[in-house]
Amino acid sequence: MPNKLIYSIFSFLSVAGLSSAASAIQLCGQPAQGEILQGRADNISRIVMDGKDIRLSPQGNFLIVFGRDETSPKQFAAATSSGEVIPLSVDVNKTAWDVQSLKGVPPRKVTPSDSDLRDIEREQKLVRAGQAENTATPYWQKGFIQPVEGRISGNFGGQRIMNGIKKNPHSGMDIAVPEGIPVKASSDGIVTLAANDLFYSGNVIIVDHGYGLHTVYAHLKEISVKQGDSVKKGDIIALSGKTGRVTGPHLHWGASYNGIKFNPKSLLSLGKSNDLCFNL
Numbered sequence: 001m002p003n004k005l006i007y008s009i010f011s012f013l014s015v016a017g018l019s020s021a022a023s024a025i026q027l028c029g030q031p032a033q034g035e036i037l038q039g040r041a042d043n044i045s046r047i048v049m050d051g052k053d054i055r056l057s058p059q060g061n062f063l064i065v066f067g068r069d070e071t072s073p074k075q076f077a078a079a080t081s082s083g084e085v086i087p088l089s090v091d092v093n094k095t096a097w098d099v100q101s102l103k104g105v106p107p108r109k110v111t112p113s114d115s116d117l118r119d120i121e122r123e124q125k126l127v128r129a130g131q132a133e134n135t136a137t138p139y140w141q142k143g144f145i146q147p148v149e150g151r152i153s154g155n156f157g158g159q160r161i162m163n164g165i166k167k168n169p170h171s172g173m174d175i176a177v178p179e180g181i182p183v184k185a186s187s188d189g190i191v192t193l194a195a196n197d198l199f200y201s202g203n204v205i206i207v208d209h210g211y212g213l214h215t216v217y218a219h220l221k222e223i224s225v226k227q228g229d230s231v232k233k234g235d236i237i238a239l240s241g242k243t244g245r246v247t248g249p250h251l252h253w254g255a256s257y258n259g260i261k262f263n264p265k266s267l268l269s270l271g272k273s274n275d276l277c278f279n280l
């Protein structure tokens with residue numbers, strides 16, 4: 001984002017540049033495409049990225065995500081409590097996405113019919129609505145676990161070729177498990193979607209972890225929670241299955257922040273170590 005635009009977002013405030021002494025911003029995590037990072041802001045009242053306010057906890061904790069195709073450097077801005085604007089910039093490393101060639105996908109799930117397209121539209125609306133909330137409770141501060149253990153059969157971001165046809169990049173991480181394995185909530189949160197028989201996801205759950213962060217659990221055999229339920233990290237919310245667009249039983253684990261999909265694997269190290277922290 002050009003600095004001109006950053007300043008215009010804060011046009012009602014005075015612009016002071018980088019000299020504000022007592023304010024500081026730290027980020028912890030991998031500054032790379034598809035990653036989530038935890039931040040800590042001291043004496044900062046607002047952070048704006050891509051024209052949107054990023055939610056700050058009373059202690060100054062916040063999250064930022066770099067999308068799969070994020071360009072570098074990522075420019076954004078913060079405002080101090082006294083109204084000074086600080087332009088910020090992070091170099092975002094490129095991630096090498098793999099190419100996944102899948103054969104044996106049911107042809108209808110690769111080239112949908114007209115009536116399938118209506119089902120797909122309905123699914124997209126439900127999934128978008130399930131990830132729309134920006135709840136004020138920072139459930140995510142509890143940290144995250146992987147919902148099932150197993151071989152990773154598909155990485156986030158992989159370019160997918162299904163039955164020889166190029167499709168959208170993979171929006172989550174696939175963990176190969178047989179049917180009927182207990183699936184755990186990866187952190188505390190509120191269930192915002194518990195739906196059956198969706199075209200791609202099959203039986204699917206979305207959990208809201210606060211601040212715009214959500215996780216997705218797809219292709220389930222059986223769902224044991226309903227919309228509005230509170231869940232705790234490690235609670236069993238479903239059994240694994242092979243519903244929706246699959247070539248075999250597995251759990252598709254997805255994650256999004258303010259609607260931006262990212263690699264759920266990066267949640268596992270969120271807030272766990274200071275080794276990856278750097279100051280802006």
Ligand SMILES: [Zn+2]
Pocket residue numbers: 154170171172173174251252253
């Ligand atoms: Zn998947």
